Amino acid sequence: MTASDPVAARADDVWKVYGSGEAEVIALRGVSVTFQRGVFTAIMGPSGSGKSTLMHCLAGLDSVTRGEVRIGETTVTGLGDAGLTRLRRDKVGFIFQQFNLLPTLSAKENILLPLAIAGRKPDDAWFDTVIRTVGLQDRLEHRPAQLSGGQQQRVACARALVARPEVIFADEPTGNLDSRSGADVLGFLRDSVRQHGQTIVMVTHDPVAASYADRVIFLADGAVVDELHDPSPDMVLDRMKKLDAPAEVER
Amino acid sequence: MLRATLKSLLARKVRLLLSGLAVVLGVMFVAGSFVLTDTLSRSFDSIFSDAYSQTDVTVAGKPKVEVSELDGESVPAPVPASAVDTVAALPGVAQARGMVAADGATLIGSNGKAVGSFGPPQLGENWLGENALTQLREGRGPTADDEIVINKGLAEAGKVAVGDRVGVLTLDAKQRTFTIVGTFGYSGDRDSLGGVNEIAFTDPVAQQLMLGRTGLFTSIDVKGTDGTDPATLKERVAAALGADYNVRTGEEAAADDAQGLKDGLGFFNNILLGFAGIALFVGIFLIINTFSIVVAQRTRELALLRAVGASRRQVIGSVLTEAVVIGVVASVIGTAAGIGVGALLANLAARFADGLSLAGIGVPPVALIASFAVGLIVTIVAAVTPALRASRIPPIAAMQDVATPDRPLTKITTLGAIVSAAAGALLGIGLYADGGLMLVAGGVLLAFVGVALLTPVLSRPVVGLLGRLFSWSVPGKLGRLNSGRNPRRTAITAAALMVGIALVTGVGVIASSAKTSIAGSIDSMDAQLIIQGTQTGPRPPTFDPTVVERAKAVPGVRDAVGVASDLAKVDGEQQFVTSVTDAAVIPAIYGSTAVAGDITRQGPDQAIVNAETATERGWAVGSVLTVQLTRGEEHRYTVSGIAPTDKSIGEIMLPAAAMADFAQPTLSLGFVRLDEGTPVASVQPQVEALVADNPLVSVIDQATFTQQQSDMLDQVLVMIQILLALAILIAVLGIVNTLALSVMERTRELGLLRAIGLGRAATMRMITVEAVVISVFGALLGVVVGGGLGAAVVRALRDQGFTDLTLPWSTIGIYLAVAALVGCVAAILPSIRAARLNVLGAIAHE
Numbered sequence A: 001m002t003a004s005d006p007v008a009a010r011a012d013d014v015w016k017v018y019g020s021g022e023a024e025v026i027a028l029r030g031v032s033v034t035f036q037r038g039v040f041t042a043i044m045g046p047s048g049s050g051k052s053t054l055m056h057c058l059a060g061l062d063s064v065t066r067g068e069v070r071i072g073e074t075t076v077t078g079l080g081d082a083g084l085t086r087l088r089r090d091k092v093g094f095i096f097q098q099f100n101l102l103p104t105l106s107a108k109e110n111i112l113l114p115l116a117i118a119g120r121k122p123d124d125a126w127f128d129t130v131i132r133t134v135g136l137q138d139r140l141e142h143r144p145a146q147l148s149g150g151q152q153q154r155v156a157c158a159r160a161l162v163a164r165p166e167v168i169f170a171d172e173p174t175g176n177l178d179s180r181s182g183a184d185v186l187g188f189l190r191d192s193v194r195q196h197g198q199t200i201v202m203v204t205h206d207p208v209a210a211s212y213a214d215r216v217i218f219l220a221d222g223a224v225v226d227e228l229h230d231p232s233p234d235m236v237l238d239r240m241k242k243l244d245a246p247a248e249v250e251r
Numbered sequence B: 001m002l003r004a005t006l007k008s009l010l011a012r013k014v015r016l017l018l019s020g021l022a023v024v025l026g027v028m029f030v031a032g033s034f035v036l037t038d039t040l041s042r043s044f045d046s047i048f049s050d051a052y053s054q055t056d057v058t059v060a061g062k063p064k065v066e067v068s069e070l071d072g073e074s075v076p077a078p079v080p081a082s083a084v085d086t087v088a089a090l091p092g093v094a095q096a097r098g099m100v101a102a103d104g105a106t107l108i109g110s111n112g113k114a115v116g117s118f119g120p121p122q123l124g125e126n127w128l129g130e131n132a133l134t135q136l137r138e139g140r141g142p143t144a145d146d147e148i149v150i151n152k153g154l155a156e157a158g159k160v161a162v163g164d165r166v167g168v169l170t171l172d173a174k175q176r177t178f179t180i181v182g183t184f185g186y187s188g189d190r191d192s193l194g195g196v197n198e199i200a201f202t203d204p205v206a207q208q209l210m211l212g213r214t215g216l217f218t219s220i221d222v223k224g225t226d227g228t229d230p231a232t233l234k235e236r237v238a239a240a241l242g243a244d245y246n247v248r249t250g251e252e253a254a255a256d257d258a259q260g261l262k263d264g265l266g267f268f269n270n271i272l273l274g275f276a277g278i279a280l281f282v283g284i285f286l287i288i289n290t291f292s293i294v295v296a297q298r299t300r301e302l303a304l305l306r307a308v309g310a311s312r313r314q315v316i317g318s319v320l321t322e323a324v325v326i327g328v329v330a331s332v333i334g335t336a337a338g339i340g341v342g343a344l345l346a347n348l349a350a351r352f353a354d355g356l357s358l359a360g361i362g363v364p365p366v367a368l369i370a371s372f373a374v375g376l377i378v379t380i381v382a383a384v385t386p387a388l389r390a391s392r393i394p395p396i397a398a399m400q401d402v403a404t405p406d407r408p409l410t411k412i413t414t415l416g417a418i419v420s421a422a423a424g425a426l427l428g429i430g431l432y433a434d435g436g437l438m439l440v441a442g443g444v445l446l447a448f449v450g451v452a453l454l455t456p457v458l459s460r461p462v463v464g465l466l467g468r469l470f471s472w473s474v475p476g477k478l479g480r481l482n483s484g485r486n487p488r489r490t491a492i493t494a495a496a497l498m499v500g501i502a503l504v505t506g507v508g509v510i511a512s513s514a515k516t517s518i519a520g521s522i523d524s525m526d527a528q529l530i531i532q533g534t535q536t537g538p539r540p541p542t543f544d545p546t547v548v549e550r551a552k553a554v555p556g557v558r559d560a561v562g563v564a565s566d567l568a569k570v571d572g573e574q575q576f577v578t579s580v581t582d583a584a585v586i587p588a589i590y591g592s593t594a595v596a597g598d599i600t601r602q603g604p605d606q607a608i609v610n611a612e613t614a615t616e617r618g619w620a621v622g623s624v625l626t627v628q629l630t631r632g633e634e635h636r637y638t639v640s641g642i643a644p645t646d647k648s649i650g651e652i653m654l655p656a657a658a659m660a661d662f663a664q665p666t667l668s669l670g671f672v673r674l675d676e677g678t679p680v681a682s683v684q685p686q687v688e689a690l691v692a693d694n695p696l697v698s699v700i701d702q703a704t705f706t707q708q709q710s711d712m713l714d715q716v717l718v719m720i721q722i723l724l725a726l727a728i729l730i731a732v733l734g735i736v737n738t739l740a741l742s743v744m745e746r747t748r749e750l751g752l753l754r755a756i757g758l759g760r761a762a763t764m765r766m767i768t769v770e771a772v773v774i775s776v777f778g779a780l781l782g783v784v785v786g787g788g789l790g791a792a793v794v795r796a797l798r799d800q801g802f803t804d805l806t807l808p809w810s811t812i813g814i815y816l817a818v819a820a821l822v823g824c825v826a827a828i829l830p831s832i833r834a835a836r837l838n839v840l841g842a843i844a845h846e
Ligand SMILES: Nc1ncnc2c1ncn2[C@@H]1O[C@H](COP(=O)(O)OP(=O)(O)OP(=O)(O)O)[C@@H](O)[C@H]1O
Pocket: A018, A019, A025, A026, A027, A045, A046, A047, A048, A049, A050, A051, A052, A053, A054
């Protein structure tokens, strides 16, 4: 990774085919997309359009059928389990829709877990910054069961941020939260991009959530069909309606 | 509802397989023991019915001392030659022959070593010629006094052949040399009857050597004239001989003799069943755990059932139905496996006691009934608590993302304390107030249950502490946290291992205490050499009393004493008696003083008893005892002294003259005291020379004697450990099961960990740490509980010579190390499973 390299992650003509014969599903058909360093990207699209699949392929959680995926300077395609594990440990952060934390560990331990696994020392100043950003100062010793859903999700964000990965992938991180907590989480995801140059790729269904991003990519039927920069919720909603319409006509 | 149950059962078959396996193993043990003992007992039947196949009626003297089956065989009173004549003269008798057949004739093989036997007797007998059963294989019958024939099996075992000059040891303990003039076998090309070794002499030699005097027989073998009914003949013979004889038809005798062996087998069977019981007891823990975890994992499903209208009872029914299905399947498999194991062991036994031809593998109905009953009951009993818990799941749980709250441990802890206290009370009464073995066993069982109930509370601090050892690495720390997160689950898994480890530790403590106590008492004895036989058959080898007299004459020897022992009837009850060549030497050897009376002198009609027996039977100095020995008439002895229990020889010590009426009228043990300062090595060879003609008897120093005793204990210990290994194996299955279920339950968690960068190896290490923490925790509990139980037993037996309490630290260390290893092994499959987990699938897992 060199600072001059402006690309944090990219997909080149990525195909993903599930099953074979009758049961064959083409989830991605030749997706090529580049994620710039320090940019907050949202991926949108109708249900079943391949958003999660694309994210999983980018993050090395799933293999691609054809094409190439790179994170920073690492070619993800073709890595074995050990390589993928190292990639996830050192270059990628995750925030899932739910079940993001280990119930046995305190909030602080959860946040520091990726660093502990990697055997890296946390940067105290950065840790404090992250904690302050997510507003968890007085919740650090609590267990996940003692935290609200929003707080848990903030812990998950802090965990992803604290390791300063190349890219953070988030799959509907606010899907389980009310609008208030959702806004909080999205707010500091955006802040971490703006203030600290973090790269984030987020899958979402919510136009409001997407409007926090710098750029929105629209997927339909396994292909990138559109793109927006500096979106507002209305713009996003508008595009989404257009995407849904032909699908309904097809049926 | 039934369909739903069966469907969900099938869906989780792997999960239940392991819990079923515990039942399978337990049931296998039960069925196996029954099949083994049944097969052996029917084989014995056929041996004895063969042995008596040529006999219509058999006559023996009534034994003077009826010995209980566990202590050995009753020796019948000999039959005089005149009785044989009386019977021969009776109408309907075609032939009446005096038979000599007594256990205790040992052949010295071509390698100079005695040919031993494991169980079957070594008969010395008179040669009665061939018949439909007995057939000469080579040579002829003995005609001169120095000629013998032996059975073919014995000839092969001793590698001797017709024409060889061989040594034979008999009851009079002197080795004599004979020429083998023939070998014989039995119809059906058998080389022995059930592995019995037989040496046949001419009549007078057999009488002299086996019964001590010519003109005596062991029994009369009567053959009736054609058409005479054996039962009628029996009446006639009995009437002619009177009440002193035991007259039986051949069939009755075969049944009686077989019964004796069968009683022994029954006892053996009970021991095996006891171990099966322990294994199944451990199995209960395993099944409780499996069902509890499965119920916890099915919370949503069960709640949904409740929500759509299933009643509590139906939910309980559903869980119990599962238990029944598992119980039945496991019982079927276990019984089948048990039949196989029983057959295998029976074949092994037959090969071991070669010549025992198996009467076909039999599956007695009781084996089937017991196996199924045990398999079903164990499974159902274990499923009751989880079933009740399942029924308490509220329908609302179907709608919620249930994080099963940690239920408080107060109730279970209180119950545990109560049960433990009850166990303590039971053990106290059983051990210290002589409440009997059942009370002690019950107490031990209760103690296990009590400790198991207390284990959840203990698990928090102990597991935390144990886990510290591994906390230096992230996987280690995660493993520690995982093992502490569900105290009940951890506890019950650990408790299963505790039972096995506690039992081996307890036995180990008793054995090591016995060893040090024996070593201590041997050390403190003022007897530097011990004359003793190596037992190769049912009776200890003996040596001639003159050996002791001649030992006294060896320079450097201060004193020597010989001991003979037997079972006698004393005031109507069976009692272990000894006869010593010189009573005065005993207290000198032990350095003991009388509890009452005088133990340094003994008149011809005096008996010295030990303190425990005196208390038990209410004897004091001056009491008169009526003693019936194996031979001779009743004799009265007056108690002249009471010796301390742990420093006496036998329960009742009779004067030297009594020895003549013992079943073996020779010495089985001798002590030699040396002059102060005489080196043992300078005297030992000369004493050894005195018994040189008897390869079964050796002269050993104190260290060797101690070693022999502790070797014997070690053998017993190893056997117990092997049998308890089954219980430990089941506990290991429990750990595997708990881990496997936990891995499944935490699929998403594992996925998350893998997603944020935990490697495969680290994942495996995490699971392994969890397993090791659980198993070491179980072993620690077991060691503590077992050590406590063992110590209690040793303390309670202090009067019986358990003077020292020794903890076998090295063995305990080994158990703990083995437990750690067991944890690693148990973790293999679950951790591989965890490491193989598809990260993506795990995260999406519902
Ligand atoms: N493991 C799989 N096996 C077969 N088909 C799959 C698998 N995973 C996804 N698919 C299919 O691939 C397509 C894309 O799925 P994906 O999960 O990426 O959609 P998505 O855009 O994330 O939808 P949603 O918004 O509902 O989460 C769908 O048609 C889906 O049915």
